[in-house]
Amino acid sequence: MTDTNRPQTRRAHIGRLGEDLAADHLTGLGWTVLHRNWRNRYGELDIIAADGSTLVIVEVKTRASQMYSDPTLAVTPTKLTRMRRLAQIWLSEQERGWSQIRFDVVAVQLDSATPDDVARAEIRHHTGVFA
Template sequence: MSDPVPSAGRPVNRRAHVGRLGEDIAADFVGSLGWIVLERNWRNRYGELDLVAVDPHTTDGGTLVVVEVKTRASRTFDDPVMAVTPDKLARMRRLARTWLAGQERRWRQIRFDVISVQLDGFTPDDPARARVRHHRGVYD
């Protein structure tokens, strides 16, 4: 994968480019499920939530889903989800509490999912060739 060159002429960080591709693919994936994405890349000084979405297909009329997106352009792990550590899941939970504190709506159900995106090694910029896996309810 070649690094894209923005208008300023500096190459984009490869890791950031891979991450952005994966997050775009994950956002499209949850959209195809009928979910509503409320936030992308929500940040505070303690970290970032990749996606915050609503799964409207639940019995309570909508579950808030905090999604960690893990993307790989190489075969470092069998599934990029293997890079999600217990510390990362705990950080997601703390960040979600902070995000929720700033919202007016209250949620009966909150779920933590991981979407792993394995980009194709030959054509990593082609989202149609990416392998997407959805891991539901990874953190209680």
């Protein structure tokens, strides 16, 4: 049973901050965010966006610790395969076609001492990580 009244965990809070920053980054590039946290029984896609006529599936990796040099390292081949499968399912439910589909990773590194200080966050956008 899930307690919906309990406070958000630190991990969930950090993840939400990173996804918010990633979505802001993408809209700042002129992209349209179509969906956030699209889920089905096989998993979740963090951000589904349109970069012009290109559909971009974006995995967001956020860290508030210096234990890992690059949050992108957490995107494994297994994760990329799952993203591709989920993208195929999402596409099968859409009426619109896309001239290109690309998979990107947005890595967000928050300050470990003050993760809520988003002005100190570092964002690295890796394009075309998986074809």
